[in-house]
Amino acid sequence: MKLNWFIRKGIIYRPASVVGWVIFTIAVVLAVYMFIDIDGRSHSVSDTMINFVFDLLLIGLIYTIIAYFTEAKQKAD
């Protein structure tokens, strides 16, 4: 099944369909929720940033894996 949900620009995948935008929105909302959650439990700015960046990278990784398998096919090397 051919899915064209994302288009790759460098190492960033951009949504190219409604489903792609839905996944992108879910990722952004999850990142914001995690930031608020971590910020509420942490004791300093650096504590917040260190834990949040780790979660943000994990969200970016999962988003990229989904986009990798559902991107629009481009010409081969």
Add this chain to the structure above:
Amino acid sequence: MKDKDEFLKTMENLQVPEINPTEHPKMVKMAIMNAERSAALGVWLVVVPCYFLLCVFMYYFSHIRVGSSWFVAMFTLMSSLDKTPYIDFLGPVIMVVLPIICIIINSLAIIHVNIQKAGQTSKVREFSVTIKIKIWNILLILLSLAIVGIFIGYVMTENISVR
């Protein structure tokens, strides 16, 4: 009649291309995966363990004391990760599984393997490996190997005990 003679003369003077049947035939060396796509995913696969190692690095230099080492800092962070429920499996996955996936997809993008006979009459078969010089893919492979090596070094240091 004159045209016919001219035509025959032209045909006789035609330069025929030389063909060397013993010359190695040119072939298209297609890789299994797209190099740019593999590099794009590989960056994301490697950036998480790199961030983890950066945290270990910062922890090591901020808590530096006599007798402490890089592996002590890594051990402290790993053990704190192990004690946290739901994410206790994340350490090995981040440090080993993600870099190994990165190595596999980037290797498949730049390596071409071919098995063929040495000559038309020869029964000996040749196994040839071709590596494309794609700098980003090669860098990601080396970085992933370094991360896996660091983790293996950490595991060996943690488990080796002198009796």
